[in-house]
Amino acid sequence: xxxxxxxxxxxxxxxxxxxxxxxxxxxxxxxxxxxxxxxxxxxxxxxxxxxxxxxxxxxxxxxxxxxxxxxxxxxxxxxxxxxxxxxxxxxxxxxxxxxxxxxxxxxxxxxxxxxxxxxxxxxxxxxxxxxxxxxxxxxxxxxxxxxxxxxxxxxxxxxxxxxxxxxxxxxxxxxxxxxxxxxxxxxxxxxxxxxxxxxxxxxxxxxxxxxxxxxxxxxxxxxxxxxxxxxxxxxxxxxxxxxxxxxxxxxxxxxxxxxxxxxxxxxxxxxxxxxxxxxxxxxxxxxxxxxxxxxxxxxxxxxxxxxxxxxxxxxxxxxxxxxxxxxxxxxxxxxxxxxxxxxxxxxxxxxxxxxxxxxxxxxxxxxxxxxxxxxxxxxxxxxxx
Amino acid sequence: xxxxxxxxxxxxxxxxxxxxxxxxxxxxxxxxxxxxxxxxxxxxxxxxxxxxxxxxxxxxxxxxxxxxxxxxxxxxxxxxxxxxxxxxxxxxxxxxxxxxxxxxxxxxxxxxxxxxxxxxxxxxxxxxxxxxxxxxxxxxxxxxxxxxxxxxxxxxxxxxxxxxxxxxxxxxxxxxxxxxxxxxxxxxxxxxxxxxxxxxxxxxxxxxxxxxxxxxxxxxxxxxxxxxxxxxxxxxxxxxxxxxxxxxxx
Numbered sequence: 001x002x003x004x005x006x007x008x009x010x011x012x013x014x015x016x017x018x019x020x021x022x023x024x025x026x027x028x029x030x031x032x033x034x035x036x037x038x039x040x041x042x043x044x045x046x047x048x049x050x051x052x053x054x055x056x057x058x059x060x061x062x063x064x065x066x067x068x069x070x071x072x073x074x075x076x077x078x079x080x081x082x083x084x085x086x087x088x089x090x091x092x093x094x095x096x097x098x099x100x101x102x103x104x105x106x107x108x109x110x111x112x113x114x115x116x117x118x119x120x121x122x123x124x125x126x127x128x129x130x131x132x133x134x135x136x137x138x139x140x141x142x143x144x145x146x147x148x149x150x151x152x153x154x155x156x157x158x159x160x161x162x163x164x165x166x167x168x169x170x171x172x173x174x175x176x177x178x179x180x181x182x183x184x185x186x187x188x189x190x191x192x193x194x195x196x197x198x199x200x201x202x203x204x205x206x207x208x209x210x211x212x213x214x215x216x217x218x219x220x221x222x223x224x225x226x227x228x229x230x231x232x233x234x235x236x237x238x239x240x241x242x243x244x245x246x247x248x249x250x251x252x253x254x255x256x257x258x259x260x261x262x263x264x265x266x267x268x269x270x271x272x273x274x275x276x277x278x279x280x281x282x283x284x285x286x287x288x289x290x291x292x293x294x295x296x297x298x299x300x301x302x303x304x305x306x307x308x309x310x311x312x313x314x315x316x317x318x319x320x321x322x323x324x325x326x327x328x329x330x331x332x333x334x335x336x337x338x339x340x341x342x343x344x345x346x347x348x349x350x351x352x353x354x355x356x357x358x359x360x361x362x363x364x365x366x367x368x369x370x371x372x373x374x375x376x377x378x379x380x381x382x383x384x385x
Numbered sequence: 386x387x388x389x390x391x392x393x394x395x396x397x398x399x400x401x402x403x404x405x406x407x408x409x410x411x412x413x414x415x416x417x418x419x420x421x422x423x424x425x426x427x428x429x430x431x432x433x434x435x436x437x438x439x440x441x442x443x444x445x446x447x448x449x450x451x452x453x454x455x456x457x458x459x460x461x462x463x464x465x466x467x468x469x470x471x472x473x474x475x476x477x478x479x480x481x482x483x484x485x486x487x488x489x490x491x492x493x494x495x496x497x498x499x500x501x502x503x504x505x506x507x508x509x510x511x512x513x514x515x516x517x518x519x520x521x522x523x524x525x526x527x528x529x530x531x532x533x534x535x536x537x538x539x540x541x542x543x544x545x546x547x548x549x550x551x552x553x554x555x556x557x558x559x560x561x562x563x564x565x566x567x568x569x570x571x572x573x574x575x576x577x578x579x580x581x582x583x584x585x586x587x588x589x590x591x592x593x594x595x596x597x598x599x600x601x602x603x604x605x606x607x608x609x610x611x612x613x614x615x616x617x618x619x620x621x622x623x624x625x626x627x628x629x630x631x632x633x634x635x
Contacts, residue, residue: 073401077404081393081400106407113412117411117412150550150553150554151447151553159538162538165542166542166546304458308461311464315443315464317439317444317464318552319446320554
């Protein structure tokens with residue numbers, strides 16, 4: 001009976017922490033869902049809403065420049081007809097003269113079209129903007145607004161569209177900044193964990209122990225230097241300070257030894273070297289470049305062009321001279337592939353910017369660490385003299 | 386035009402087709418950078434200055450872009466070094482401008498109100514920052530609409546997209562080929578100054594607003610906690626009373 005009771009108590013004692021753990025786990029999981037997955041959902045939802053709004057505002061509106069272009073072309077055809085008729089009636093049609101005349105006229109035509117292109121004519125006969133404001137195109141547009149990339153391959157032409165895009169940008173940019181800081185933080189933490197466990201080989205005990213010893217030795221040296229420094233600065237109370245410094249140091253060292261040789265030194269104290277971050281960034285850009293190079297092969301992107309595009313996009317400069325799926329001449333491409341390209345491009349951008357935020361997060365820590373240690377060493381050197 | 390018998394409709398259709406092809410060629414060439422201007426005219430010094438600014442501030446208008454291989458590579462390297470520099474500028478400028486703005490605000494505050502115990506920390510309200518940005522954009526909009534003969538909405542749109550670093554590049558001051566060259570250059574330089582200063586002001590507002598939001602969040606948190614405690618106390622009281630009533634009944 002007695003034994004049974006004790007057993008029960010034990011079991012209860014066991015169950016309680018388990019339940020608590022479960023509860024805690026669920027709580028953290030929900031918090032994670034709301035804070036991180038929630039913000040991803042918010043950004044994606046905001047972009048989708050924006051693409052619907054812009055599609056509604058811009059699609060089916062007459063694009064003045066395109067109408068102008070088509071009108072110009074028919075006008076020109078008539079003009080040519082008149083000229084030819086004139087020549088045919090008045091003199092006998094001579095090739096040389098005719099050619100010179102045509103050349104002159106064509107140059108004029110070309111001039112008109114260059115001006116139109118500068119105003120935003122993209123070469124297609126798509127008067128109502130049905131093609132450029134497809135869902136995927138509008139999605140990419142909204143994304144480039146809130147990420148502040150702004151390619152400018154398509155832009156709102158109606159006054160309403162302009163006003164809405166101003167408001168949209170003002171609300172969207174802080175949202176995206178929030179996304180970046182949040183996701184960058186989470187990714188940095190998880191990357192650190194992976195790095196600590198995989199690359200630093202924390203699981204094999206020998207390595208960890210040796211590393212811990214080395215670390216402690218270094219810390220000791222630093223401590224010694226610090227205590228010397230403090231004692232020298234106040235020369236009147238040297239002895240007192242020395243004792244003060246000695247006391248805690250001894251205890252700290254012993255504590256440190258146990259803490260380090262235990263497996264449980266904090267993962268978040270590990271600093272990832274800058275080179276790893278740079279490698280990740282370069283690798284991501286190169287990977288994207290290879291992919292885009294394959295995809296846009298028929299548009300004549302070289303590897304350099306593709307990596308240039310990736311860099312310009314991910315640094316949010318966004319010139320817009322290269323845009324994937326940019327249908328300049330509006331012919332010979334299947335719609336679905338285009339949509340897919342847009343979607344892929346936006347995913348690449350969102351992930352890439354989060355990755356870069358992560359790298360900056362990691363690098364910042366590392367750089368601060370480095371600067372601090374160099375300051376220390378510089379002080380040490382000056383103290384030696 | 387194989388034989389010399391002209392059919393008006395046929396001729397027009399044929400010519401239209403040929404012209405369409407020609408037009409496609411022209412737009413294609415244009416997209417690849419043909420501009421009717423020689424490179425000397427495009428890459429004047431102020432224009433190049435503007436281009437560099439658009440790289441390092443990450444605005445990226447894209448009205449002029451490097452065409453050669455070396456240009457592209459150099460652009461990447463330039464951005465790699467320039468962007469951190471700009472970020473540094475953003476941070477520093479934000480701090481300095483925020484400090485001075487706060488000082489001015491405090492002076493005005495002290496003048497306008499009676500001098501009582503005003504030793505407490507004065508925080509610039511975010512509406513003031515918004516007003517400053519609003520005024521800056523308004524001046525920019527009026528200025529550009531005067532110069533470029535854009536309508537007011539267009540120039541506001543340009544200012545907001547530039548200061549927000551979106552930079553579509555559909556409207557760029559001084560990019561019109563037909564205008565005189567000399568005027569363009571001064572415009573470009575003033576645009577340069579406008580944007581650089583504007584980004585500093587945005588940084589300032591960012592700095593000030595962050596402070597205020599921090600304080601507000603803290604206050605909100607305290608309020609929320611108090612509210613929770615109050616409701617808890619009320620709830621407990623209610624329960625107690627119910628219990629007492631229940632016990633009294635039996």
